[in-house]
Amino acid sequence: MLSLNNVSKVYYPGEPNQQTALVGVNLSLEKGDFLTIIGSNGAGKSTLLNIIAGDIEPDTGSIGFSGAEITKLPAHRRAAFVGRVFQDPMAGTAAEMSIAENLALARARGQKRGLNRALNKNSRQEFSRILKTLGLGLEKRLDESVGQLSGGQRQALTLLMAVLGSPKILLLDEYIAALDPQTAQEIIKLTREIVKDLDLTVLMVTHDLNQALKTGTRTIMMDRGEIILDIDSAQRKKLTVPDLLERFARVRGRELSDDRILLQTR
């Protein structure tokens, strides 16, 4: 359903600050797959997601979706089938617009936008109904501007928006890293429910190894622009975090050294 073939990306090629982000990445996902992606800082995880979303064009290689090649399709044209949540809770919503307006923007995902009123009684009722599922009381605050919400509330709203308008792929880039642990847990739970309901294909980047192994159906580990481990759901069941670190050391011939990841494993 989604496939990356030999995708590479170098930032500032030939310049002193040249950065290799992806090296010949191959990846193939089926409908309903839930992939978790781990790897130290700078491994290329965000670049991978940006390339799938169309924010960045790869230097080489191609991207296929549902049998069509989409390598050159710009981000706004991919929005019809790609929903995403960014790490920064501020990034996924328009702060100066109301909750209802933000949802209306998302519901028209990938569609032509015309001169009809964006909100009416029906859409407001529908938005109330889906906001209720968050259990945050946002359904009573439809007309408040999103800037009034906390980071966690904004991220929950962004998640709802990312799956409105029926996208097929959901991209989550460390989307709970900025939240407190309890809110993060709630958002993860919500994500599981939504993903199951809508049968989405998900790519989720996280630096929490435990969570990566517990969430989803498959885990890949990246390092210096390459996918170095690919663990399917059968293998994941037996794998522990120390196993994972040990396998990293075996494949790469060095220890994993990323404070943020290692802190999580203590």
Add this chain to the structure above:
Amino acid sequence: MLVNMLTGSLEQGLAYALMALGVFLTFRILSFPDLTVDGSFPLGAAISARLILGGTHPLLAMLTAVFLGMLAGLFTGILHTRLKIAGLLAGIITMTALYSINLRIMGRSNLALLRQPSILTIAQDWGLSRTGATLLCFGLVVLLIKVLLDYFLHTELGLALRATGNNPRMIKSLGVAPRKMIILGLALANGLAALSGALVAQYQGFADIGMGIGMIIVGLASVIIGESIVRNKKIVFATSGVILGSILYRTLISTALRLGFSPTDLKLVTAFLVIIPLARPKKGWLQGLKKITFPGKEAD
């Protein structure tokens, strides 16, 4: 005397309000600092004056002004989004080009509209006084545009335009090309500025090549004054605030005149008027002054 001054400010405030709404649309809604206004405002005055002198119906002349103003905005939009020229510079380029175009349209630097029909004379023919005709015509035009603009900014397209100014990355991830929204917003804003120019030309009875100089600052001053009075950020209130701001700006200016400022000093007065609210002091006396004069708008 005072009544005269106030009705005069009201008339002028309404005539310039559409230009201020255009500035609100670019600076505030789209977060795009568009300077095209200094050229599109006199463009509207020039083309409507020229057409009225040639016997065209004033309403048709005004529609033509809107159309040409929109083209000017479109041009700035293309310079910025397609040719990747910085926003400020793109506006200055269009504004400069328009100076020559406006001179071409007028054939000289000043066109008088003595004893020519205008929407004001048409209303006077219904038996209204000059002031009555002006307030009625300008009031109706401004109200109509405000209602249309409010409506538009709540449509699906309008929401996308607002989101582009607020969070371009997000709106892109929802399937809207920000550059299309920027072009649309610039076209609308400069259409409004040109319409405003057409109203002012009919009101003062002439079009002049220099009448656009500093227009952007006048618009900005109106927007800022409006925001300091109408605090509610909802679109309907914000656009009302801009119109109110335009009227109050004219009142301030005529007060400055009565205080003995020379008309040639007014741009200096206006320039200083916008410094305090636009300044983003980190601390010190200016921030104190800002807190007093514009509470809730201190530097971020």
